[in-house]
Amino acid sequence: MRFELVRNLKGDEILGKTLFDGYGKVLLPSGTKLNTPYINRIKQSGFYYIYIEDKELDDIKEDKKIDQLKQSTIERLPNVFTNIMQGNKDTVEESFKIVEDLAGYIATEGDVNTNLYEISKYDNYTYIHCVDTAIMSIFLGRSLDLKIEDLTELGISAMLHDIGKIKISNEIINKKEPLTKQEFEEIKKHPVYGYRMLKEAGVDNKNILSAVVEHHERVNGKGYPLGISGDKVSDYAKIISVCDVFTALSANRSYRERYNPNEAYEYIISNGDIMFDTKIVEKFKENFFIYPLGCCVKLSNGIEGYVVKQNKYFPDRPVIRVNYDHITKEKINSYEIDLLTTFNTIIESLVY
Template sequence: MKIVFLKDLETNETIAKDIYDEEGRLLIATGTKVSKGTISFLKKNNVFLVHVEDEKLSDIKVDRKMQKLKAKTLNKMPLIFNNILTGEYENTKEAMETVDELVDYVVEKGTINTNLYEVKLYDDYTYVHCLDTGIMAAFLGMSMGLTTAEVKELSISAMLHDIGKTKISNAIINKKSKLSDNEYEEMKKHPGFGRDILKNIGILSEKVVAGVYQHHERYDGNGYPEGIKGDEISLFGKLISICDVFTAVSANRSYRNRFKPNEAYELILASAGTMFDPKLVVDFKNTFFIYPLGSCVRLSNGIEGYVVKQNKGFPDRPIIRVIYGKTKEEEITPYEIDLLQHNDIIIDEVI
């Protein structure tokens, strides 16, 4: 299995992983042969990455259970938001059972092979952003040693972190250009709105509410709404802040293109001590890999290949399998390059 950008998807390739839309509905099933119509259909649905079969990379497997749980949870996200906003508290609890299932599986997996590119499969910036933030937070919390119950609360808080935006004018939320100063001041009210909404339903803990209210606070005190700093910020608030920023910059916006995975990763590391708690940035570095298994990369020596294994603790130094020569048509005997053993070679870009 390999990962390709939609722009590089070719007809007659075989889809290796179910493709869902931003609301969790199945678009294209595993095993589908790609046609021109398939490519056009996926483009209309804002999909920019797909998994396709490749016999030279057949040892790379898709985590189908995670895929199905994510789709199931994504499908429930509008219902969860609506139930909270309309006061349907019992129905909210029932809808959130899907979050429990997802977090239980994250904990069950034990070993983490989570990467920072596959987290964002869509350009959508609504429920998908909230779900991706929740999944990242769950993996990060688990790797830090939080209990299963704490990871579930953290994930719920992260998934609901932007619920306060439902109280912000659609004209501001959907604006196609950068916000004016006045509009930005209005947008900055959404953590407070989120806190009030969650407090009113009365079924979520103070830790969950604090995570939503504080996810825009900064470690150096230059955040909002309170301008608190350091350990004045709750653990949930500090964790969600990291995951929110990563998933936000990894999405295309009308006024800027998405960051590349290594750029988003470097942003998090460079912001240790200013935006983020330095200790949590270290946990972030030890939890996530930058380049997903099956992604095609170009190395600094000009060689192109696919990521087939990760080196724990070195998220930017995976093992690369080279399966073609100077062009994709040039057949060679596949071989592997362990970037941990070749410090003179780095990954230049994902292609």
């Protein structure tokens, strides 16, 4: 598979990875041969990048299991939120079980490299954002050696982190223009709203409650609602804040254009010890990579190629497969450049 910008699609490509809408329903299954109506549908649904089949990159595969788990979690999430809103104490704890399968799979078999993602404009209060943040938090928690029970708890906290936004009016949430001071003050209440909703629904797990109320706190004390700093911020909140910001920046927000994957990544790295905990940012760097598998990049020597393998601990130095001439754009016999051992070459940019 390769990672392709939707606006570059011509109409003869095969979809490499199933596309879902914001509610976990299949928009188009993998294997679909694209045509103009399908491409229009993909555009209307707000996708910027998708995965398409590419024979020369067929070693990059989707992880069907994690896609399945992600889809069923998204599908069941509206129900979880309704249970919490209605304060159905008996069903709330029960509904958290959906995270157990996700945490169990990631803890034992999940490969962070195959957690491939499309980039779409879904806003950050949607179910997709909640589940993406949960998946990423569980991966990050695994790298911090958390036990399986803790990973499940962390995943539940991440899944619920923005539940308080339900209490904020849609006009503010979807506003295209920058928020007024007053509107921003209202948005800033969502961690407390979420905390109260969970308490009222009978959730008494302190780790979950503090993760939800503290997910916008920052280690420099400049977060909200409490303005606490350093180790006063709970561990789960520190993990979730990194994943929340990364996932939100990778998506398109209503009031600005989306970041590219590398820009969102660099934003996190440059904020280690300012906004985020240094140790967690170090783990982020060890485990997540700047350029997703299958994306096309331009090297400092002018050559262009596709990211086919990551090098752990070196997020900006993956293995690149070159299969066309960057000047004539004609096919050539493919070869690979391992940036870990090619010292004088760096990635300059993504190829659009």
